[in-house]
Amino acid sequence: MPSSLFTDRRTATARLTAFTAVVIAVFGTLAVAFWYFQVVEGATYARMAENNHLRRLSVRAPRGVMFDRDGQLLVENRDAFTISILREHSAGLDQTIRRLSTVAGVDEQEIRETIRRHRGEPSYRPITVIDDATLAQVSAVLARRMTHELPGVVVARVPTRRYPSVGLGAHVLGYVGEVGEAQMSADGLRSGSVVGQSGVEKAYNGTLMGSDGERRVMVDSVGREISTLDEVPASEGRRVKLTIDYALQQAAEDAFHALGFEGAAVILDPRNGEVLALVSLPAYDPNDFAAGIDRATWSRLNTDRLRPLQNRAIQGRYSPGSTFKAVVAVAALEEGVITPDFTVTCRGGANFFGRFFQCHLKGGHGTVDLRHAIEKSCNTYFYTVGNMVGVDRINKWATALGLTGRTGIDLPNEGESLVPSTAWKKARTGERWYPGETISVSIGQGQVSVTPLALAAFYGAVGNGGIHYPPRLLKATNDGGGWRPVDQPPPQGVRLKPETIAALHDGLWMVVNGSGTGGRARVAGRDVSGKTGTAQVISLQGGRAAAGRTEMDLRDHGWFAFFAPRDNPEIAGVIFAEHGEHGSSAAPIARHVIETYFAKKEGTAYPVFTPPAVPAPPAAAPPASPAAGERR
Amino acid sequence: MIEPGEMFERRLYMHIDWLLLGAVYVLCALGVVMIYSAGGGSRLYLTQLAAIALGTVALLVCLAIDYRSLADRSHLIYGFLILLLVYVLLFGVVRGGGRRWIALPLFNLQPSEFMKIGLALVLAQLFGDGRRRAPNARDMAIGGALSALPLVLIARQPDLGTAATLVPVLLAVAFVAGMRLKVAGILLAVAIVAAPVVWSVALQDYQKGRILTFVNPSRDPLGAGYQQIQARITVGSGGLWGKGFMKGTQGQQGFLPVAHNDFIFSVLAEEQGFVGVLAVLGLYAFVVLRTIETARLARDRLGTMLVVGVLASFTFQVMYNVSMSAGLAPVKGLTLPLMSYGGSSVIATLAGVGLILNVRMRRFTN
Numbered sequence: 001m002p003s004s005l006f007t008d009r010r011t012a013t014a015r016l017t018a019f020t021a022v023v024i025a026v027f028g029t030l031a032v033a034f035w036y037f038q039v040v041e042g043a044t045y046a047r048m049a050e051n052n053h054l055r056r057l058s059v060r061a062p063r064g065v066m067f068d069r070d071g072q073l074l075v076e077n078r079d080a081f082t083i084s085i086l087r088e089h090s091a092g093l094d095q096t097i098r099r100l101s102t103v104a105g106v107d108e109q110e111i112r113e114t115i116r117r118h119r120g121e122p123s124y125r126p127i128t129v130i131d132d133a134t135l136a137q138v139s140a141v142l143a144r145r146m147t148h149e150l151p152g153v154v155v156a157r158v159p160t161r162r163y164p165s166v167g168l169g170a171h172v173l174g175y176v177g178e179v180g181e182a183q184m185s186a187d188g189l190r191s192g193s194v195v196g197q198s199g200v201e202k203a204y205n206g207t208l209m210g211s212d213g214e215r216r217v218m219v220d221s222v223g224r225e226i227s228t229l230d231e232v233p234a235s236e237g238r239r240v241k242l243t244i245d246y247a248l249q250q251a252a253e254d255a256f257h258a259l260g261f262e263g264a265a266v267i268l269d270p271r272n273g274e275v276l277a278l279v280s281l282p283a284y285d286p287n288d289f290a291a292g293i294d295r296a297t298w299s300r301l302n303t304d305r306l307r308p309l310q311n312r313a314i315q316g317r318y319s320p321g322s323t324f325k326a327v328v329a330v331a332a333l334e335e336g337v338i339t340p341d342f343t344v345t346c347r348g349g350a351n352f353f354g355r356f357f358q359c360h361l362k363g364g365h366g367t368v369d370l371r372h373a374i375e376k377s378c379n380t381y382f383y384t385v386g387n388m389v390g391v392d393r394i395n396k397w398a399t400a401l402g403l404t405g406r407t408g409i410d411l412p413n414e415g416e417s418l419v420p421s422t423a424w425k426k427a428r429t430g431e432r433w434y435p436g437e438t439i440s441v442s443i444g445q446g447q448v449s450v451t452p453l454a455l456a457a458f459y460g461a462v463g464n465g466g467i468h469y470p471p472r473l474l475k476a477t478n479d480g481g482g483w484r485p486v487d488q489p490p491p492q493g494v495r496l497k498p499e500t501i502a503a504l505h506d507g508l509w510m511v512v513n514g515s516g517t518g519g520r521a522r523v524a525g526r527d528v529s530g531k532t533g534t535a536q537v538i539s540l541q542g543g544r545a546a547a548g549r550t551e552m553d554l555r556d557h558g559w560f561a562f563f564a565p566r567d568n569p570e571i572a573g574v575i576f577a578e579h580g581e582h583g584s585s586a587a588p589i590a591r592h593v594i595e596t597y598f599a600k601k602e603g604t605a606y607p608v609f610t611p612p613a614v615p616a617p618p619a620a621a622p623p624a625s626p627a628a629g630e631r632r
Numbered sequence: 633m634i635e636p637g638e639m640f641e642r643r644l645y646m647h648i649d650w651l652l653l654g655a656v657y658v659l660c661a662l663g664v665v666m667i668y669s670a671g672g673g674s675r676l677y678l679t680q681l682a683a684i685a686l687g688t689v690a691l692l693v694c695l696a697i698d699y700r701s702l703a704d705r706s707h708l709i710y711g712f713l714i715l716l717l718v719y720v721l722l723f724g725v726v727r728g729g730g731r732r733w734i735a736l737p738l739f740n741l742q743p744s745e746f747m748k749i750g751l752a753l754v755l756a757q758l759f760g761d762g763r764r765r766a767p768n769a770r771d772m773a774i775g776g777a778l779s780a781l782p783l784v785l786i787a788r789q790p791d792l793g794t795a796a797t798l799v800p801v802l803l804a805v806a807f808v809a810g811m812r813l814k815v816a817g818i819l820l821a822v823a824i825v826a827a828p829v830v831w832s833v834a835l836q837d838y839q840k841g842r843i844l845t846f847v848n849p850s851r852d853p854l855g856a857g858y859q860q861i862q863a864r865i866t867v868g869s870g871g872l873w874g875k876g877f878m879k880g881t882q883g884q885q886g887f888l889p890v891a892h893n894d895f896i897f898s899v900l901a902e903e904q905g906f907v908g909v910l911a912v913l914g915l916y917a918f919v920v921l922r923t924i925e926t927a928r929l930a931r932d933r934l935g936t937m938l939v940v941g942v943l944a945s946f947t948f949q950v951m952y953n954v955s956m957s958a959g960l961a962p963v964k965g966l967t968l969p970l971m972s973y974g975g976s977s978v979i980a981t982l983a984g985v986g987l988i989l990n991v992r993m994r995r996f997t998n
Contacts (some may be wrong), residue, residue, distance in 0.1 A: 011810045012936055016928050019804070019940075020921060026951050027917045030958075031910060037868040037958055038906040045868025049902075052865065053881045219885070226885065 054229070055086075055217050057126075058190070061210030062159035064237030066173065066200065068246040069274075069475055073164060075173055075201075080160035080291050081133045083141055084126035085115065086152040100153055103144055104137040106130055110295075121191055126154050128192060132291030161194075161201075161290035169249050171280040171311040172242070172411075172473060174199015175289035197289070199311075200242065200473055202412045207477055210237030239478040243274035247606065251596035252279045252575075255589040255609045261580055263557070264312035264452040266471070267573035267593055270460030270563060272488060273469025275409070276571065277593065278453075280312040281578075315415045317449040318576065321533030322377045322583070323561045324444025326462055326504060327419070329370060331397035332385045333500040340370045340503035346380035353436040357383050374507025375516040377532070379443050386442025391433060394441060395421035400494045401461040401468065403454050408470040408489075417454040420447040444533060452576045455561055460572035462504055463529070463563030466496035505529055509566045512587075520587035520612055521562060523594050529569075530562025530590065532583020555579040560586035564594050571597050588612050647993045648695075652922045655915050656970060656985050660684050660978070662912060663896060663971030670883045670891040670899045676973055679739070683975035687982030694986025698994060702987075703760075703934055706753035710778070713750040716743035717785040724789070730965075732789045742976035744786045744794040749984050751801050752941025754778055759809035760937035767809050775802055792839055793964035797945040804944035805937050808927070843962050859895075862888045864959035867901040867909075874905030892973045894965060897957035912971075916950050926992040935991040942984040 037045065066075035083104065087093060097115070101108035111129045118127045130137060133155070144150045161176050177197040179189045189195065195209065196202035213234035218226045245267075252265045256279065265279035282304075288297050301309050310316065332338045346365035349358035359365065359379040365372075373381035386394065398404050398419040406414045418424075420441060422433035440446030450458075453471060461468035469491055476483040508529035512518040517532040535557040558580030563572035571594060575586040588611065595607040664684070668677040694702070702709070716734065725733040725740055733740035758775055759767055767775070779802040786795040807816065831840065866882035869875070878884065880902035883891040891899050901909050920943065927939040946969050953968040955961040967974050969981040 012808050012933070013928055015808045015810075016924050016936075016940075019808075020924050023917065023920050023924070023947060027913055027920075030951070030954050030960075031913055033955075033958060033960060034867065034901065034906055034909045034913075037864065038870050038901065038909065039872050041868055042871040045865050046871060048865045049869035049882055049887075052862075052887050053885055218881075 053218050055219055057154075057156065057215045057217060058192075059213035059215050059231070059234040060158045060194070061212045061234035062236045063161060063176070063194070063201075063210060064208040064239050064477075066208075067239070067241045068244045068249075069241065069276075070246070071241070072246040074169065074242065074244070074246070075286075076162050076164065077159040078162040079157050080131070081135075081138045082128045082156050082158055082291075083130040083133045083137065084128045084154045084156065085111075086126045086154055087115070092151070096150060096152060099144070099150055100129070100141070103140045103150070104130060104133070106137075118191065125191070126156075128292075132160065161286070163286045163290070165246075165250075166287060167283045167285045168246075168253060169244060169278070170199075170283040170286050171313065172199055172244060172249075172275075172278045173286055174201035174203075175284075175286040176201050177289055178292060198309075198413075199411060200240070201286075203410050204240060204474060208237040208240060211235050240474065241476040241478070241483060242473050243269075243276065243475045244278070244473065245276040245597075245600070247596055247600050248277040248593055249279065251593050251606070251609070252277045252589060253281070255592040256281050256577075258609050258611055259577070259580075259585070259589065261577040261585070261589075262306060262312075263578040263580065263586075264316060264576040265573065265589065265593070266313050266453045266456035267571060267597075268456055268460055268471055270464040270468065270569050270572040273457075273460075273471050274475065275471050275473050276597075277573075278313050278473075280310070280316075282306050282308040284308045311411070311413075312452065312576065312578075314409060314411055314451055314453045315413060316576075317415050317417065317451055318535040318557055318559075319446075319448055320444040320450045320455055321535050321559055322444060323455060323459075323531045323533035323559045323574075324448055324450075325374060325377065325382045325442075326508070326531055326561075327398045327401070327403060327444075327458070328382050328386045328389065328394055328442050329374065329504055329507070330401065330462070330496065330500060331394045332389045333370075333503065334397060334494075334496060335389060335393050337388050337393075338370065338385055340499060342385070343367050343369045344373070344378075344381040344384045346378050348380075350380050350383055352383060352387060352439045353434075355436065357439055370503050371507040371510060374504070374531070375510035375514050377511075377517055382442045383439050386438055387435070391438045391441055392421045392423075394438075395419045395424070398458070401458050401466065402470075402493065403450060403458040407451075407454050407457045409453060410472050410474055414453070415451045417450040418447065419450075445536070452574045455559070456572060456574040459530070459561040459563055459574065460569075461493050462508075463566075463569035463572050464493075465501050466494045467491045468493045505566045508562075512562070517582075517584050518560060518562070518587050520584055521560060521591045521594070523564070523591055523598070526594060526598060527565035527567070528562055528591070528594055529564065529566045530560055530587070532587065533559035533561070534582045535559065537579070555581045558583045558586040560584075560590050562590050562594075570601075644993050644997075647996065649922065649926065649989055649992050652919060652926075652992075653985070653989065655919050655922070656982070659912070659915055659919070659970040660687075660982075662900070663968075663973075665877070666896050666899050666903075666971065667892045667973045669878045669880065669903060670896065671973075676892055679975065680973055680978065683739070683978040684982070686975070687979040690979050690983040691986035691989075694983045695990050695993070697990075698997075699935060699938055699987060699990045700932075703753055703757045703938065706750070706757045710750045710754040713743055713747050714782060714785070716741075717747065717782055720744075721785060721788055730789045730791050732791050732794075739975045742974075744782075744789070744791060745974075745976040745980040746983075747782045747786065747794075748797060748801060748945040749942065749980055749987065751779060751782060751798055752805070752938060752945070752984070752987075755802060755805045756934055756937035756941050759805050760932070760934035767806055767811050769815075772806065772811070772815065775806060778802075790836065790839075791965060793966040796964070797948055797966070800944040800948040801941050805941045808940045809933075809937060859889055859963045860959045863895060863898050863957055863963075866895070866898040867958045870902040870905045870909075872906050874901075874903045874908055877903055879903060894953065894963075894967060894972065895957055896972045897954050897968050900971075901957065913954070916954075920947050920950070923988050926988055929995050930991050931995040931997070935995070939988050939991050942987050946981065946984060 062077040068074055097111050101111055114129050115127055138155055141153055141155055175197055176194050179193045179195045184191060196205040213232045215231045216229040248267055262281045267277040268275045284301055345367045346359050348362045348364040349356055365376050365378045368378050368381055403417055404419050405416050425433050437446055441448055457468055457471055470489050474486050476485045508531055510516055512521050512528045512530050518530050521528050521530055537554055537556050558577040560575045560583045563569035575589045577586040580586055592609045599606050664677050664680050667680050671677060720734055720743055724731040725735045732742050755775055779798050783795045783798045866888050880899055882888045882902055883899040888895050888898055900912060923943045927936045930936040930939060949966055949969050952961055953966050967977045
């Protein structure tokens, strides 16, 4: 019988019952636990699982391509690779950073710094730590991803700006960069967006930017994309056609380089305000910014004494020197203070308010009328006339022809040009205007300071008979449905009296084609009319000029402002040669641009720039008396 | 004492526990389905099917020979398995940080899986030899030594998980054999006292790490804690009805490591939801409770002890693995019997089932 063989069956049975109880309790507990995880907390875990395998990837829209007025490509896009870290999956962020820095050969601190800057953002948003990664970096990272060594490290391909003609027109085109925090909140942009930071890139950022797309992708545990669930495609920014003429821009920059000058140039069409060329030198390479500028380059650009980031053409303010004499002439003629035949006898200077103001020609110009005074740039004549007109009327006519304040060009951070007035001085210093100050103003010195752009606009207005248009760079846009021209802004200015125009045009023509100072800008048959000028460096920089500056730094700046042809001009502009000493050194640059303009217009071969055979005349010693001495 | 083959008569068939057998094969089949799903198109499920076929042969062998004959030779079986374990330590195949396998032409054999059955047999023989008294200190010492030898060998591989499954075999058999509760209390006290010593002396750093990580998963969220966190997410995201066959994102895309193996239950929970979990838990509970009943019905003390010994490691593993698959226990390389991918595990488990059926089938025979 079984019971005889196994007498303690009751003990065993009791203990097996205890087993049964334990088993039921454990299985019951497990069932409850699973119910809790799967049913009660199910939604939470479902979301976590989704975060595991679903990623929203922003697809960056290519920015609009830029062309010059003839369709020559100025800015395009290329594909660049970025390497980003997704903190959501990088709980071992520290280790990931360390490994990534080793694998990609990047400074660990730099990665940490980048992540620190973005620490406030949601963790599912990738933080780009390497812009424009090299192919070696990309393949190194991709290889490590397979082995789960770099969790949460994402490689993406993004369209990136490319400026094919490196540095040409850099200040016009501008550069792009990651959106700043202030900009982000103001324009509702997403962190990491790339926006224009200067130039046309900034001015027309909204037009150029396009809208980013988004891709929802499924990834596996090592971050490999398995499939795309849905995609909102990115739409490219609008294409933009600038008023810039590539050939003229290049001609101007070539001439500057050939002569070894820094400086600025603005060339425009006086008939409509279209800017054909806008130069500021030294320039930078916008490509350096395209995929995020590195720290070293950025600090180099910012600490460079020559300030390559400054757009001298619209931000640099300089005393216009003798080019300002045209303003005094317009004011005097329009106000009826003088006629063109009004004469002054120059004996090398004159006394005003008990002080002697000298002319640049020691022996004097003798008796000159307005035309010859312009041609010879006679200071004595303009001291006299300026004194008769008074500073307020000079200011009035400078303003009427666009030489004060901002021209309104479609570029950011334009500087304000200043032509003083009694009211301005009262408001500024609380002091009254001394008539003696007007004498300096009459030859473009003293408080007068203008941007090359404003001066170009003024000379365009003079060439155009007083009517001018705000300078502009945008000619047309194209959102895929063909080129749509930009509306022409309404004309500004005043129609000048015919005799004013005639006298000015004659005088300015004689500067170039007579025995004046602008002979180097002469182009046979083109009736170039213009005016040289010198902006004094010593008086501008005063005492601090001496310390740590080379002789070159102390040389004056040379101006040449012009329009051509004399009647119904098609082209006007300003050349500003930094430390060019005097205007005649700027004139050859203007000549090269003008020749190029007409060669292009008439379909003949472009000229090759030839520097003047004779070096620029040596500088005269700076005038001794403080407020005196415009030399040409 | 050997039951001749003829003894396996027709009437014995009538006493085969078809319900238990059915539940076991349903679990095996579910395992194959889940392995197919988690394997992401690999041929692992075919290997598993082959293992089940081999396991069925083992089951039939363990069923055919009277368990009493087997128990009589348990010392031989035990000794042979010990030799295999020693061989593994010396010449075994290293994989995944452990020297656990013997390379065979078709698959790698993991002797530690079979040791559970061997230990159950030898302990059943020790505690179930028909004596009427409760096990005394000498019995406990012999049983402890018989358990400790393979435990140490397996732990040296190192495979702490499988080694640990030997402990419940000894405890359960001794307990059912009538071990005094006082002795059980002393053992418990010793265990508590010994724990810190084991912690500082016997455990390796990675083993300590796993336990620490279990207490605080965020300690190492991409290492050991990662599996635990991902296991919980996998299970939880399954919800009530599951994501559907082959549609689990966690198991399919590798967020859950060794999904087809140690975490097969998590895959089930993800794809079949709480409903699937309840069904499978129910099947396992049925298998366990039905086996306890078999132990109770056994014709002799030896049969009871054998069933309890086999059941102990099985139940321990099911409970541990299911807890682990929901992130409720530290991650250990412990398979889910019958469902997890693994040839040795399946074959050894089915052999154990054969022993259980054997005892039940022969409860009326002499």
